[in-house]
Amino acid sequence: MTKYFEVTRRDAAARLGKLLLDTHYPTPLILHPGKDSPIVFAGSLWARNILSPDEVDPGKLVILPGKPMPLHARPEIVKEINDSVKQERNHWEKRAGATGQIIQPACPDIPHADMYVIGAARQMENNPRMLLDTVIHIKNNTPPDTALYAPALATPENLALLIYLGIDIVDDILPTIKAYDGIYMMPDAEYRLSDLQVLPCSCRVCSNTSVEDLQEMSAQERGKLVAGHNVNRLLEEKQIAVQHIRGGNLREYVEGKCRSSPWLTALLRLMDQEHVYLEQHTPTYRSVTMYANTSESLDRVEVKRFAGRVHSQYQAPAANILLLLPCSARKPYSISNSHQLFNRATGRNRRALNEVIITSPLGIVPRELELVYPAAHYDIPVTGHWDLEELSWVTGCLVDYLKTNKYSHIIAHVDGAYRDICQSAAETLGLDIIFTAQGSVTSARSLGTLRSTISGIVRDEGYALRKTTDMAKNMLKGIANYQFGRGAGWLLVPDSASIKAPFPKYQVYDDKMQLASLNPRTGTLIPTLEGAKRLLELGTYQIRIDDFVPGGSLLAPGVVDADVNIRPSDQVIVVGEQVLGVGRAMMGGAEMVRSTRGNAVDLRKVMEI
Numbered sequence: 001m002t003k004y005f006e007v008t009r010r011d012a013a014a015r016l017g018k019l020l021l022d023t024h025y026p027t028p029l030i031l032h033p034g035k036d037s038p039i040v041f042a043g044s045l046w047a048r049n050i051l052s053p054d055e056v057d058p059g060k061l062v063i064l065p066g067k068p069m070p071l072h073a074r075p076e077i078v079k080e081i082n083d084s085v086k087q088e089r090n091h092w093e094k095r096a097g098a099t100g101q102i103i104q105p106a107c108p109d110i111p112h113a114d115m116y117v118i119g120a121a122r123q124m125e126n127n128p129r130m131l132l133d134t135v136i137h138i139k140n141n142t143p144p145d146t147a148l149y150a151p152a153l154a155t156p157e158n159l160a161l162l163i164y165l166g167i168d169i170v171d172d173i174l175p176t177i178k179a180y181d182g183i184y185m186m187p188d189a190e191y192r193l194s195d196l197q198v199l200p201c202s203c204r205v206c207s208n209t210s211v212e213d214l215q216e217m218s219a220q221e222r223g224k225l226v227a228g229h230n231v232n233r234l235l236e237e238k239q240i241a242v243q244h245i246r247g248g249n250l251r252e253y254v255e256g257k258c259r260s261s262p263w264l265t266a267l268l269r270l271m272d273q274e275h276v277y278l279e280q281h282t283p284t285y286r287s288v289t290m291y292a293n294t295s296e297s298l299d300r301v302e303v304k305r306f307a308g309r310v311h312s313q314y315q316a317p318a319a320n321i322l323l324l325l326p327c328s329a330r331k332p333y334s335i336s337n338s339h340q341l342f343n344r345a346t347g348r349n350r351r352a353l354n355e356v357i358i359t360s361p362l363g364i365v366p367r368e369l370e371l372v373y374p375a376a377h378y379d380i381p382v383t384g385h386w387d388l389e390e391l392s393w394v395t396g397c398l399v400d401y402l403k404t405n406k407y408s409h410i411i412a413h414v415d416g417a418y419r420d421i422c423q424s425a426a427e428t429l430g431l432d433i434i435f436t437a438q439g440s441v442t443s444a445r446s447l448g449t450l451r452s453t454i455s456g457i458v459r460d461e462g463y464a465l466r467k468t469t470d471m472a473k474n475m476l477k478g479i480a481n482y483q484f485g486r487g488a489g490w491l492l493v494p495d496s497a498s499i500k501a502p503f504p505k506y507q508v509y510d511d512k513m514q515l516a517s518l519n520p521r522t523g524t525l526i527p528t529l530e531g532a533k534r535l536l537e538l539g540t541y542q543i544r545i546d547d548f549v550p551g552g553s554l555l556a557p558g559v560v561d562a563d564v565n566i567r568p569s570d571q572v573i574v575v576g577e578q579v580l581g582v583g584r585a586m587m588g589g590a591e592m593v594r595s596t597r598g599n600a601v602d603l604r605k606v607m608e609i
Contacts, residue, residue: 004061004098004114005147005168006597010568010587011245012282012301013139013166019115019147021098022059027147028163028238030154031171032231039100039115039149039169044068045088053095061098063117065089068102071123071130075106082107100149105134115147115169122152122174128267135165136277144591145556145598152177156187156233157257160241161264164254165271175230180223185230187237188260193226205229248286255294272299279305280588283569285373285522292361292380298393300361302374307363307397314482315489316366316405317474319354320463321454324398324412324422324433326441327359329382332370332504338442342413345447349458351465353411356401358418360390363397368478371504371523386417391424398425409457413437413450472499476508476518479525483571485540492516492531524571529605532573532582541566543585543592543601545576549608554583554601562589562600572601581606 005027009016019025021038031037040057042065043050050065065088067081082104092099101113104120116138118124124131138148147168154162154170155178162170175185182193186200193214199206205228214222244250258264271278282301290302297303323346328336334343343350355367365375386394402410402425410433412422419435426433436453437446457463466474476499477489484492492515493508500507504520508531515531518524527535536542544561545554554574566572566589574581583603585592592600 003597005145007145007587007595008598009245010281010283011248011250012164012278014164014241014245014250015166015168016242016245017147017168019061019169021061022057027168028241029169030234030238031149031169033171033173039063042092045085053092056095056097058095058097061100061115062092062095063100063102063115064092064113066102068119069104071105071120071127073104073106075108078104078106079108082109103134103138105130105137110138110141113142113146115149116142117149117151118153118167121150125153125158126263128263128270132165132267132270132274135167136274139166139277143594143596144587145595154234155190156185156230156237157189157260158264159234159237160244160250160254160257161267163238163241163245164250165267172231172234175234176227179227179230180219182222182226183230184226185233187233187257193222199229201229201233203229203232205232248283248288249291251300252291252293255296258296268296269299272296275301275304280567280590282567284567285524285569286377287373287521288377290374290378292378295387295389297380298361298389303361303363306372306374309482310364310366310369310397311400311404313485314366314369314478315486316354317368317466317478319352320408320461321353321457322405322407322410323353323355323454324410324414324418325355325357326414326418327357327365329379331378332376333357333365334367334370341442341447342450345451346454347451348465349454351468351471352458352463353454354405354407356398358394358398358414358421360386360394363394364401366478368475369482369523371518371520372479372482373522373524376523384416391417391421395421395424395428398422399428402429402431408461410434411436411450411453411457413441413446415439415441469499472503472506473497476506476516476525479518479523480516483525484535485538487538488535488540491534491538492525492527522569526571526604527573527582529580529582529607532580535573536575539563541570542573542575543589545574545579547577549576549579550574550581550603550606552603553599554581554603556587556592556595556598556600559592559600562593564589566592574601574603574606578608579606580609 004020007015007017017027025038039061041063045065045067056062066085098114100115100117102117102119149169150167152173184191184193196211205225244253258268279301328338330336333339357365412433413436415437422433436450473493476493480488480492497508497510506518508515513530514528516525516527519526541563545558566585570585572585581603582605583601586599
């Protein structure tokens with residue numbers, strides 16, 4: 001816990017924040033070592049050239065003196081050295097002000113600090129597994145409102161990945177050192193100055209000099225100018241990353257950035273394997289487009305989370321017929337030309353069946369969830385080719401759905417790879433699927449077969465048609481279950497409910513009391529206080545607070561307990577001795593319990609009880 005650092009925005013593990021010293025420093029922060037730096041290293045106990053507490057400005061953060069060790073120092077050696085360090089810096093304990101601790105990768109016990117410094121960070125370049133394991137170890141064993149510093153590691157090429165990993169503070173040491181070694185840095189690569197014919201940059205340094213000019217300079221003068229260029233590129237990359245965090249699309253940027261280096265590609269792929277670490281900080285809902293342009297997109301949090309919730313929380317309406325359909329470029333699917341043709345072909349008999357859309361990278365999207373992020377917000381490059389990984393993933397999602405939901409008749413109006421997926425799922429489960437497309441799914445012949453097949457089954461089996469209002473209720477129940485957990489649909493959208501306002505701005509009423517409204521930008525249900533009362537018995541997405549009445553925002557220190565499944569952007573219910581409130585989570589449930597600073601919930605309505 002610290003009073004010197006506050007997180008203001010999150011995008012997966014990446015954070016925007018403020019280092020609260022004598023001046024507020026926005027993070028991500030790039031340090032320039034020197035007397036003006038807000039962070040001071042007290043020195044190495046190996047060399048005995050350390051500062052005393054009286055020599056450090058109390059308005060600055062001081063990294064306590066330590067004994068730096070190599071990356072692969074054995075755990076018993078690390079413990080022995082750390083124990084000796086504790087005895088040699090007892091006189092720092094009474095210092096007022098912010099402090100930082102150097103943490104070695106093999107250090108099992110992490111002491112309290114306001115900032116943590118990754119020991120031997122420089123040696124972790126090209127060692128993605130060690131870097132990732134070290135960051136996760138520190139993050140899992142320290143308060144969430146403390147900063148993390150990786151010294152002498154950042155370059156213009158890797159900075160976005162370091163920020164995405166959760167590192168808040170870096171420095172310009174490496175770009176400066178490499179400049180004096182004749183290395184010219186760009187956002188996508190590093191070049192030896194001697195290999196360049198022209199300077200591929202128009203920054204202030206490069207626009208006023210040339211390769212020939214640099215070659216004629218002294219090593220000192222040349223190094224100073226190239227360092228200026230390298231640091232400029234580093235600062236520019238930081239600003240780009242900050243903008244992407246604000247826009248909620250840093251992931252798309254790092255998927256492109258990682259292509260420049262094998263170790264950065266490996267780092268992103270290893271991060272995706274640590275799903276829990278990234279998922280707990282990733283917003284559940286956004287209103288921006290999610291671009292799935294690379295193979296890594298299949299493993300991003302939003303994709304895995306959507307598929308997981310469809311399998312574990314969503315409940316399909318009761319029906320005897322399932323219609324499997326291909327996705328469309330236009331979202332939501334129902335407004336696309338192809339899906340409007342499908343709807344006209346099925347006609348009134350559409351009310352007798354459930355529809356599931358097959359798509360990459362999300363796997364499957366039940367029609368009831370087509371508005372929910374990211375189902376209505378993703379975009380992919382369309383080539384007509386599906387690779388084996390895509391086919392396997394989507395087939396697995398369809399198999400999971402068909403295991404959970406049983407139908408008397410399964411109709412697949414698909415072609416190409418979609419048909420291969422359906423056939424593979426049918427063979428896996430021993431099911432019979434009726435295929436209605438001959439060639440293009442939108443041809444008159446295919447649509448005619450779809451129409452006659454469905455109408456024949458409905459007629460011969462005597463299946464009842466749902467009411468139009470029940471179709472809307474089923475959609476809202478499906479969203480409620482997906483959003484709050486199974487059972488929420490019946491509580492928030494009971495059979496006695498009435499649906500008001502046109503699609504997609506539905507409002508749910510029961511006995512003249514509004515329970516919820518549908519937000520068409522994210523596809524989420526926004527519960528009213530009355531709706532929140534009904535959801536209380538479910539026990540999910542709830543936050544307990546101290547005995548007080550919060551205002552427009554609920555700050556983290558006021559949180560006593562919170563559902564660990566809460567993620568940033570989730571709709572939550574705030575419960576106290578005196579109040580009931582509804583709002584949007586600004587941080588995860590576990591984080592708001594452990595934090596001492598920051599806005600936990602943006603409250604929409606509060607009532608005293």
